[in-house]
Amino acid sequence: MxxxxxxxxxxxxxxELKRLFFTRKGQLSLITFAIVWYFILLYPIRFSADIFAQNQHSTQGSSFFEFIGFGALLNWKIPEFGVYWRFALIMFPLLCITIASDQSCSDRERGTLRFLCLRASRDSLFLGRFVGVMTIQTLLILVTVLTTLILAIYRDINLLPIALNSATAIAVNLVLILLPFTAMMAALSVSVKSARQATVWAILIWSFLAGIISGLSYYLPALAHLKILIPGYQMADLAQLAEWQTLELAYIPLxxxxxxxxxxxxxxxxxxx
Amino acid sequence: MSHSPMIHCHDLSHFYAGKAALNKVNFELAAGEPIGLVGPNGAGKTTLLSILCGFVRPTSGTVRLFGQAPGTSALNGKVSALPQDAKLDPSFNIGDQLTFYARLQGLNTRQAQHESMRVLDAVALKDSIKEKPDTLSHGMAKRVAIAQALIGNPELILLDEPTAGLDPVNTRNIRSIITELSPATTFIISSHDLSELGRLCQQILLLDNGNMSSMQLNASEQNSPTRFITLQMESCPTTEVIAQLKQVAGVLLVSNPQKNEFIVEYNPAIEPKIDIKILTCLMDNNWHYRQFSQGKTLEEKLFFEG
Known part of the structure; x- marks a missing residue:
């Protein structure tokens, strides 16, 4: 190359990193994210983790969590990360659809891409923006994972070695999960006129594609394999796995x-x- | 040593919804003096410049700039442009964006910062380096867009309507920049301002209905047995002026394309000092002229010559 x-x-x-950290719009997004994350960390994660920690070894408690579909959380050695994992699987893809929606559409409509294309190939622009948005999301993942780790070791400092292992497994997995969402937004962003259109199309594709494929596969079961093309297809299975087991499904997002x-x-x- | 053309277009066509913006255009241009690109609205000027810049893929035909296809990495920094209606990113200040563009052209951070300052200084906007694009007037934004085209040492700069919307002082400034950088940098200037192109260019490309023709401004009259003088008069009796000018020895024809404007066709072999004779004729009749120029105006040559 x-x-x-x-x-x-x-x-x-x-x-792209400069856009996040040094522009007013980027800083506002960061502050909003920090506030939302603070409340998620403080209430759902901390309280849920306390409940899990109390019921982890009780048969009655385990049956209850399995009954409501959260039984896999009991497999996590540190309950904070178990709860964080469930939250992150929903929060980060949704966040991705918003923050990765304007990889090129505004610049193209404004004509800024013409200035850029005189100096850089379209491939480097496309890939550079994609890598930039992925880097931003990786930073956000690292910050949230790190704060969850601090919360866990604040409860019990002896959890540090296990917590570091869980934190790494989660961070790697989340980055893998966000890859296809960000790539889908990159493809949508080059096709539509605004970030809003890209977001709307992403939601439509996400919701309807699964429905259409399910409907068609009823008549032609072989089409069910097409579900592998839907970003987040593996997430339902991922939620049932814990820590490094989750990498078993890494080939799908890649x-x-x-x-x-x-x-x-x-x-x-x-x-x- | 090979003398391949700077720009080579062969059978270049482009269609928008079935309508031809360019129809099998063929031309070659060598590096050197500024080249004007003129034509009526919708003639295909912006389409041609967009294809040369690599912004638009032609429907058919081939284009080569310095032997390369438009938009290829080999042309990065070598070809620059002022695209029509393109705006900078409103999130960043002007200096940051120009520095970023300079970095993409291969300069290091310090060189890029220096370069952005230099090009902004060239368009008299050095003091606006920290401003955001949204705070600039239309004319200032146009000058910033021209500044980005000057980054580095491009060998070819394509300018789409560079002086449209600029005040007279800045129009002159842009003209000076073009004159100073030529012929080391070749400019192709698309404009409706024919007087501007007449001052800057020796060669004019005329696009009309997707078809192209070329004109060398000096050559067309020097090869002709008759010459022209264009007179712009203050208020005067048209019929009498024509009658009196026709009396001057050597004058073959006097036409009146617009009010108070006269084109005198003459034979230099009959009267070599005809300009003095015409001026004497005007003085004798107490008619005052505003402008007295050799040849026809570019407008006459391009659009009204029979």
Whole structure:
């Protein structure tokens, strides 16, 4: 791969980070996220973890959590991470649909992409923006995982070695989960005129694609395999797994990401700016 | 040593919803003096510039800039442009964005910051380096867009309506920049301001209905047995002026394309000092002129020449 391509991709990625940390809009998003995360950490995670910790060894408690579908949480050695995992599986994909929705559409409508395309290839722009948004999400994941880890070891300092292991497993998994969502938003962003349109299309694709495939597979069962293309397809199974077991399903988001990135790159390389 | 053209277009066509914006356009351009691109609204000027920049893929035909396809990495930093209606990102200040563009062109951080300052200084906007694009007037935003086109040392700069919306002082400033950088940098300037193009360019490309023709401004008259003088008069009796000018020896034809404007066709072989004769004729009749120029205006040459 030529060094010019890599340099441009890296510069574009850095500029996306600058957009988050040094622009008013980015800082406002960060503050909003921090406040929302503070309340999630303080109430659902801390209180739920306390309840799990109290009932982890009681048969009655275990049966109750299994009955309401949260039995897998009992497999986690640190309940804070068990609860965090369930929250993160919903929160981060939803957050991704919002923060990754404007990877190129506003710039294209405004004409800014023309300035950029005079100096960088469309491939490096597409990939640079994708890597930039993924880096931002990885940072947010690391911050939330780290604060959950602090919460766990604040309760019991002896949990630190186990907590570090759980934290790493969760962070790696969440990044993997967000890859196809971000790639899908990258592909949508090159196809539509605004971030709002990209978000609406993502929700439509997400909800209707699953329904359509399920409907069609009723008549032609082989089509059920197409579900593998829906971002988050593996999340229901993931919620039942704990820590490093979750990597068993890593091939699904990686495959989905490659498909979405290939589609997005193909559209980007052919569209008029 | 090979002398491949700077721009080579062969059978270039582009269609929007079945309508031809460019129809099998063929031309080659060499590097050097500024080249004007003119044509009526919807003639395909912006489409042609967009294809040359790599913003739009042509429907058919081939385009090569410096032997490369438009939009390829080999042209990054070598070809620059002022695209029509393109705006900077409103989230970042101007200096940050120009520095970023300079970095993409391969400059290090310090060089890029220096370069953004230099190009803003060239368009008299050095003091606006920390401002956001939304706070600028239309004219200032246009100057910033011109500044980004000057980053680095591009060999070819494509300017789409560079002086539209600029005040006279800044129009002159842009003209000076183009004159200073030519011919080391070749400019292709799309504009409706024909007097501006007449001052800057030796070659004009005329696009009309998707078809292109080319004109060398000096060559067209030097090869002709007759020459022209264009007179712009203050208020005067048209019929009498025409009658009197026709009396001057060597004058072949006097036309009146617009009120108080006269085009005198003459034979230099009959009267080499005809300009003095015409001026004497005007003085004798106490008619005052505003402008007296050799040749026809660019507007006449391009759009009204029979």
């Amino acid at each position: 030529p060094s010019g391509f890599l340099n441009a991709t890296l510069l574009i990625c850095q500029f 495959l989905q990401s490659l498909v979405f990135l290939a589609i997005g790159r193909w559209i980007m390389s052919r569209q008029s700016l």
